[in-house]
Amino acid sequence: MRVALVLLIASVLSARGADELWGPVDVAHCEDISCVSGRRATEEDVKQGRACFYIAGGDVRPLDISLPHCAIWHDQKSGAYIPVICIQAEVNQKIQAVGFRSLKGGNGACLLSELTLLDAPDERFIR
DSSP, X not given: OHHHHHHHHHHHGGGXXXXXXXXXXXXXXXXXXXXXXXXXXXXXXXXXXXXXXOOOSSOOEEOSOOSSEEEEEEOTTTOOEEEEEEEEEEEOSSOEEEEEEETTSOEEEEEGGGEEXXXXXXXXXXX
């Protein structure tokens, strides 16, 4: 499922440049980042930079997380702990998936279990 989410991200970015949608995040204004809250994301949300992925079909519901939301992502591949801003959170019968913006630019998707949700940006957000 995670691979499918990444492929969907790549496939819809051709309409607009990735730099335009997924540039660096100003932590002082992270609460103003566009996001998808209270509903499932659509392809149009991804194209407009409000979501990082969409899941077509099936029983997909939003997770009960306030968005946008500061978090620390544990990147399983590199072992790094990376500050991110969550912009969508969805659940189906099998997974709890979260789309996020990286502070340095870019986006990603991970499982909710890979995140530590924070009440506010902490010292890890200021580098």
